[in-house]
Amino acid sequence: MLRLRSCILTNLLSSPTASPISSLRRLLSAAAAAPAVSTSPSFAVEDYLVDTCGLTRAQALKASTKLSHLKSPSKPDAVVAFLAGLGFSSADLAAAVAKNPKLLCASVDRTLAPMVAELTALGLSRSEIARLFLLASVNLYLKSIVSKLQYYLPLLGSPENLLRAIKRRAYLLLSDLERVIKPNVAFLRERGVVDSDIAKLCIRAPWILSINPQHFRDMVEWAEGIGVPRSSGMFLEALESVAFLSEEKIAAQVEYLKKAFRWSDAEARIAISKAPILLRRSKDMLQSRAEFLISEAGLEPSYIAHRPTLLGYSLGGRSRPRYYVVKFLKANGLLDLDRDYYSTVMISEKIFLEKYICPHKEAAPHLAEDYAAACKGEVPTRLKFT
Template sequence: MLHLQKQLLSVRGSVSPILLSLHRALRSTAAAGDAASRGQFSAEDYLVNTCGLTPEQAVKAAKYISHWKSPSKADAVLAFLAGPDFVLSKADISHVLASDPRVLNCSVDKTLKPRLDSFRAHGLSTAQIRRLLRFSCCTFRTANIHESLGFWIPFLGSTEELLRQVTRSAYMLKSNIERVIKPNIALLREFGLSDHDIAKMCVANTRLLTCNQETLKAILARADKLGVPRQSLMFKQAVSTSMALHADTMASKLKFLGKTFGWSEDEVAKVVRINPVFPRYSMERLRRVSKFLMTVAGLDSKYILSRPVILTYSLERRLVPRYYVMKVLEEKGLIRPISFYTMLPIRDEMFRLRYIQPHKDVLPGLDGAYTAACKGELPEARYEGC
């Protein structure tokens, strides 16, 4: 084997990637064999055979425990995770260790048990702690976890909301409360946002509070540029839009809005001030809605500009089905021609009561057709190219 390794090394400059991979595999195999023959600890073997990791996962994780002379500390960690405090299955333990193998370096008495006590002190049940570990197992190694839980649970409103947020952003519990989170809250307050507003926005995206302050300042500056007054209820949406879109993406979306609807820059700015959510819509959605409204429904850009809320309605569940009902009723002479927009804001129950029920004897199938159209199941309610 050593002879073959030397041959491979001698031609390394011209050798193929496959042969280089073979060389690395042979070297790894030889090292493992030498370690086994000397009775030394093999990190990769332990991770695969005892912890249940795949060979690929073990290769990545081995560097964190390769300095061990024996697995005694890891054995204690595994026993603790599988014991009565957690009752983690082998699959769960494998998931935790693949996500954060450094847990195996923790002391059960000095680190893991105190963290467990912190979880329980903040009201987390065993089942909730297991969920937390699956999505943010690094919390076991977070020194300030007690402080983090003490802040986030009341701020978000409940333990369940905390767990929901952790599944989306495992990093949030590692963010420093005093140096990162609280200064960001203070900055948001300067922009007129209340603690209630901040909490609601944080539920939608915890990055609002966990990002560094320079990033947050840039987000708030972009929100200001949208022209929405800070005291307006829509300023929260302006901040959320600025957080969701980078500056270049924002600029391209605004340009696309103007090109799609034939609006000037000032007209686009007016629409965005009214509802700063519009830039978050995908270009495909805007394209399809504009084509339907202007080509099928026959609305011009000035009409849409004066009623931009029309762009917020779902094409499939609101615009197409109600346009279908309006055209049928007009063609049958059951209603006089009306503005399409007047049919849109009404909630579904009232729409049926006002426009469908009065004509059920003349058009008995209209209610079923409208229901099918709302589900996208009525061919006549589909418009080619939209």
């Protein structure tokens, strides 16, 4: 009987074109034709999870502790059949059950089928509903989920954006819609942030909208206070950068940036408005880059302030090795002296090799080898200049 049931369910999982209702009917018909299923304690949950749901033995052992009350496969069979009709593959089923074993205890008639009907009415396709089950199966039994989706779908613009927003963690599904999410969205709109940018924020960092509204308002004001306009593409990054920072910590970081890079108030404001992530960089990281860019590479503080992305590049794997190569080429008359430093750092590795290494194979046959060594933290003698 177990082998027959496994075969039936395997066939269902391999037939994604069937509808949930037809899949369930096929299962029930097959069950009706077979001998009655025993409800004795001999039903082995762990074996069922491995043989029918595709879990590993370790996953099944962990999941079975939450299903110890099951004495029969009848309810899990119905759930598996329903999910197969929804479009779940064997891998999808294993992932969903491993994430939320109690999914197998759900009532198809009272819970799953009505929920799918409501989600379909919202405009989600069968494949999108299946992805929603996979991403948020633990939260699908929340009574508020449909009303939340009714709010989020117009805000985010499409089911695809919604799924992207809850892909990492279901902050939007778990947060209080009326007391937290809606007030935060309303405040952004009051400050002139358009819905398309709010949608980007939900997708990029959905946890931000779940922050306490009072602190959220402070964050928006701080983001504006550091010189990032609400209309700027950097405003979303600014919100991320000031999240969980107090006003005092922001002020202290600004002062450190001014000291390390010898910036005026205006220069610090320019740099932070272009790269708000500087507010979250460690002092050690900033100090090492200041020492290299100003003391060794000889760049002016104002030059760095207007190009703060320089501070985000790897010092040992990119900035310093490329500086050595360009300095070597200039010293040997292989490159014009007015070549801008920033233009050599911001290009991709492939383009850097094509422009600064490959053309000089004959004049500097060891340059590629020396550059590779410099990227590993070594400084070949040929690249050293006093």
